[in-house]
Amino acid sequence: MQRGDDSQGQLARDPVVIIARGKKPTNRSAEQDGACGAMLASATRAGTSSTTKPDHAAGAVHGAGAGAGGTPIVVTDGGQEVTVSQFVAQLDGKDTEEQSHCSPSWSSEDNDVREGMKKFSNWPTVPQLYCKGELLGGCDIVIAMHDSGELKDVFEEHNIPLKPQGSKNEEAGQPESATEKGGAVAEPIGLTDAQKARLESLINSSPVMVFIKGTPEEPRCGFSGKLVHILKQENIPFSSFDILSDDEVRQGLKVLSNWPSYPQLYIKGELVGGSDIVMEMHKSGELKKVLSEKGVIPKESLEDRLKSLVSSAPVMLLMKGTPDAPRCGFSSKVVNALKKEGVSFGSFDILSDEEVRQGLKTYSNWPTFPQLYYKSELIGGCDIVLEMEKSGDLKSTLSE
Template sequence: MGGSVKDVQSKAELDNLVRTGVPVILHFWASWCEASKHMDQVFSHLSTDFPHSHFLRVEAEEQPEISEAYSVSAVPYFVFCKDGKTFDTLEGADPSSLANKVAKVSGSIKPGDAASPASLGLAAGPTVLETVKELTKENGSSKGTSQVQVGLSDNLKMRLQQLVDSQPIMLFMKGSPEEPKCGFSRKVVDILKEEKVQFGSFDILSDNEVREGLKKFSNWPTFPQLYCKGELLGGCDIVIAMHESGELQEVFKDHGIDTRNEAKTTESGNAKGGTSESTGLSTGLTSRLRSLINSSPVMLFMKGTPDEPKCGFSRKVVDILRQENVHFESFDILSDEEVRQGLKVYSNWSSYPQLYIKDELIGGSDIVLEMQKSGELKKVLHEKGIVPAETLQDRLKKLTASSPVMLFMKGTPDAPRCGFSSKVVDALRGEGVSFGSFDILTDEEVRQGLKEFSNWPTFPQLYYKGELIGGCDIVMELRSNGELKSTLSE
């Protein structure tokens, strides 16, 4: 691992560097992943080719806070930052794409240009590149990506489920509670001991099948992983935050787990949503929570706001809803502790974000992401009568086709607000052509959007059956040639 690649020591260090605005390229890797090792050699040589950018290596499992912040779910994974924000990403073993993306973020080539031969990682040697190609073939990727996570066999799924369910509180860690093999595992063990709860554990270093399978099973890329009654609570950072806020103790109590090491058999019901028969919440708070949940057909309880999410999981759900083009309202649970704690009891769901559709809890970020990937989210939205919001593109298509002959002008046919619009109105009336019209001075969104939609920068614009005919000059030319009426009646 040569070149000028540096290992990231902390999220604070990384955040400070990204904020400077200089190009930063991150390689999320894992010591057990062969594709990561070979791509790291290409990465190191690229760092020599582009000395003015910062090349940083992040071991995904050892830096869970950073991995979660950048939504890393497989390795190798690359993130390209510029001007203080994420510029691009790349998942998998693809030297050529890596070189081109590095060159783009470093400002050495224009978008679309090919990287120089040296930047294709040739300096890393043909053996490295050939190995990467073979790894790509083995992983069955048509686009050269190398997904580390693979499908789970039924036997492995059953084994993982049995392990997860083997104890009310189950910790998958590196090492054992008596001898943790990483600082993050040690922290979670210490917290559980401080909470005075009994828990089981599994050393993921002792079984690579469980180690790799559990990442896919839980949709969580790092360890440790803490489960309560079969449900994933999260990794080290989330457990620390829940412990410090008192939330972890509440979750244990909600799930009937005693914090004094005494066996207890109280059942918590379905941990994937719904309301408890008896929540213990006041009537006023219960009413308020119901009112908030029903304040929009699609309601998201999140940390922060859609424009400024305060956690990566909230950001994921916001992005998904925007990709689905769904109108939704949100509530920042960081702004109201009563709602934050009350909703966990009301919904029987211990973490945030929480997405509701028509008063029904859908789940958190992992469930929403999985539903989107499978197409189930779109299906649920449709079944509940939630239609995608009309985009500007959709609106413009409808407007241009709203009349066989459609004129976008300044003013109205009876009161044009510019000479060019007046000329076109006179031409159409002179030919006896019936037409619809839209005053672009009344709607700035349509006025600006239509310029891009039609690739025509000025007004008026005349359309026939949804197709642009042209502006004033073209209309005048067609009329003088005796072709206007026939053009608008074909």
């Protein structure tokens, strides 16, 4: 798949990406066309700007997915931009003067890109909706999330701007009433004692409990998959519940936890958060610390913790502050040297943990910071790193 790198880059760059079919060929069923249109409509009604990528034209999509005034756009195979409403109108078979601008051509690369996306996402069909580079799911999941209000909650949780897009779109972006949704039951405002007891029983059924979409073996959204991956990477025993299998649990848990989206991680009956929070805790070492404090895993010795820390990335910088906001000149110089050489690296702010700060001095037998490690071995501090940069040895040493 020649344009696969571009497709993956687009998924990571744009906050919301829809992999959809860009045209209605005569040999496709109405159900297939309707799925793409329905997903586009749901994403639009949720109030977000989206980049829609025709599944045969991965390389043709550009921009942030919004035209003038923040209107969501579809970029066709020929690079022509049309609004989502025009695109949906075409998929729905509506013949309007405006839709004539949307006439993507189908190329010989259709099947290669489509099959490549299936492998990349581990999802067998299109359309596919991505948020912050993570797969949410296909049409049925997205429509269900929209109907429950969860789609908008996910966008808000991940800081996707929900911009008004004109009076018609603003109206479409409002939550639908039960009547408008064909008599669908509205999200519960409160919980009965029986519902609360059932939810609390599920939450406490395991010391580490995750409520996800799908199963750990087959997650049905990217955020659930990310959370499961973190727990497995940390070798943390956990149990799970598929919220797609029980709508009463899915809606009730939002009320009980006061948390609008999934996945949700609980440790010893207490909500920790969703995938973004867990990812940050994983990176900082806070996740293992919480688990050990609650007796879920044995308490890690300081030496074991330091060993884990310096080996958490091939190139690891123990510094004051962060790469984006260094809090001392020496740390800033090392960050700039690594960036200038194009070296990818992990980092840890030693100002955030006094125990780690003091322990590293003994562990490394090095009294000051920053400290640069490569493959768990100490390279040195600021002066050594700058000397290696000057001699041309820095990049080669960190690439061996």
